[in-house]
Amino acid sequence: MNDVIQINQLVKKYQNFQLGPLTVSMPKGMIIGLIGENGAGKTTFMKSMLGIIHPDSGEIQMKEEHVGVVLDQSFFPELLTANDIHSIMKDIYKTWDQTLFFNYLKRFKLPKNKIIKEMSKGMRKKLEIITALSHHPSLLVLDEPTSGLDPVVRNEVLDLFLEFIQDEQHTILFSTHITSDLEHISDYIIFLDQGQIVLQEERDVLQNDYGILKCGLKEFEQVDPKDYLYYKKGKYQCEMLVKEKHKIQKKYKNMVMDPITLEELMILTIKGVKSC
Amino acid sequence: MLGLIKKDLLIMRNNLKYFLLMILVFAFFAKESNIIYFIPIFISIMIFITTFSYDDYNKWNTYAITLPLSREKIVLAKYITSFLLMIGTVLITFLLSFAIGTITHSFHFDEVFPMLFGGLFALVLLQSFMYPLIYQFGTEKGRIGLFVGVFAVSGLVGYLVNHVKINTTAFTHFIQFFNQYGILLLSIVMVILFVGSYFVSKRIYLKKEF
Numbered sequence: 039m040n041d042v043i044q045i046n047q048l049v050k051k052y053q054n055f056q057l058g059p060l061t062v063s064m065p066k067g068m069i070i071g072l073i074g075e076n077g078a079g080k081t082t083f084m085k086s087m088l089g090i091i092h093p094d095s096g097e098i099q100m101k102e103e104h105v106g107v108v109l110d111q112s113f114f115p116e117l118l119t120a121n122d123i124h125s126i127m128k129d130i131y132k133t134w135d136q137t138l139f140f141n142y143l144k145r146f147k148l149p150k151n152k153i154i155k156e157m158s159k160g161m162r163k164k165l166e167i168i169t170a171l172s173h174h175p176s177l178l179v180l181d182e183p184t185s186g187l188d189p190v191v192r193n194e195v196l197d198l199f200l201e202f203i204q205d206e207q208h209t210i211l212f213s214t215h216i217t218s219d220l221e222h223i224s225d226y227i228i229f230l231d232q233g234q235i236v237l238q239e240e241r242d243v244l245q246n247d248y249g250i251l252k253c254g255l256k257e258f259e260q261v262d263p264k265d266y267l268y269y270k271k272g273k274y275q276c277e278m279l280v281k282e283k284h285k286i287q288k289k290y291k292n293m294v295m296d297p298i299t300l301e302e303l304m305i306l307t308i309k310g311v312k313s314c
Numbered sequence: 315m316l317g318l319i320k321k322d323l324l325i326m327r328n329n330l331k332y333f334l335l336m337i338l339v340f341a342f343f344a345k346e347s348n349i350i351y352f353i354p355i356f357i358s359i360m361i362f363i364t365t366f367s368y369d370d371y372n373k374w375n376t377y378a379i380t381l382p383l384s385r386e387k388i389v390l391a392k393y394i395t396s397f398l399l400m401i402g403t404v405l406i407t408f409l410l411s412f413a414i415g416t417i418t419h420s421f422h423f424d425e426v427f428p429m430l431f432g433g434l435f436a437l438v439l440l441q442s443f444m445y446p447l448i449y450q451f452g453t454e455k456g457r458i459g460l461f462v463g464v465f466a467v468s469g470l471v472g473y474l475v476n477h478v479k480i481n482t483t484a485f486t487h488f489i490q491f492f493n494q495y496g497i498l499l500l501s502i503v504m505v506i507l508f509v510g511s512y513f514v515s516k517r518i519y520l521k522k523e524f
Contacts, residue, residue, distance in 0.1 A: 116372055122324045131381075
């Protein structure tokens, strides 16, 4: 496969937290969703990739040199205006596209001369995203780009990402804990929990092969632990995360098999019990 | 790198407007007391330090590292901006005091030059120690560290002057030597300090995580 980013045995240690060792490869031309709880290591992972922090060991290979970045917190000096951002960036990026930038400003009704301090959170985020897009990157790295945005702005932003990904050479790495954002647009999912990768899979595979098997508590005793990955017991029923759901459905014909959402996947994996 | 220099100038733009106005006012009073030449230079650097504060506050450094610029360039841009601001301030202060001095027939180059030069030297000294401190400990702690340092050094100098007997002939020789070569000597010291400071800051910044 044609990979944009290859990460080998990446480790970053903190006093109370360790990321990795992680080995990941990210395919080109996809929207790659990085999901996980707050504190799972998503930001640490992205910062290591971008060279903002120095990993303790491991290898990171990025084939795309042209990266557009949106970080989780606002990062433009708040005394600047959109006009200022343009005049700074045109000297930083050789590929800076002035027309595109000002078209975006118009399209999103962002003021040219208002200082960032006086902009709403949604406006700031949009400005950051269009800045990242206006130098024609081939890889977008976005850390929680939609958190804290209202549904309207969120939709606008997601549309922008979908436009960007129309070009087959473009790739997006998108971290979020709001899994519903990724539900419809992602092609590939990397799931981090406590600094470790729990799962990396194509979205289609997740949709077609994974499922939730539901049954009563008594019936649960009859299920072979080899058939599920995680389980969670409720008051009356039990839910199991299964792979190869069609095969398993045939084996347990009297039980219900539901398709899985990313949210359920996250909850079952984090809150559930791992099968032996 | 030009982009980064622009960024700092744009952040300072409001302060700089007031600052220019202030220099104008100061220049008018300059004939009253020479100490007034120091003040604009010091204020210019106080204004420049706010760009570090904004960098910290808006987490700019985290983003700057992701730009197609090396970490060295990010530090170098700061030093260049700071240098430009210093030279600009000295020049404007000089030109203004020259203009006003000429009109009021009170301009004496021999008096103004040592004052401005002395101010510049003090400033380069200050910055050369301050920037590495800021890069290492952050703007707030760096600033506090600097004030503590300045007080400690002035205290020490005061103590030495009062308690150490000075060999007067040697001191006179020193003064004579200084009068002759002082400007050159101090200029060399300034360059060494400022360039050295850049290399120290660069080392710190290369290792730093944001």
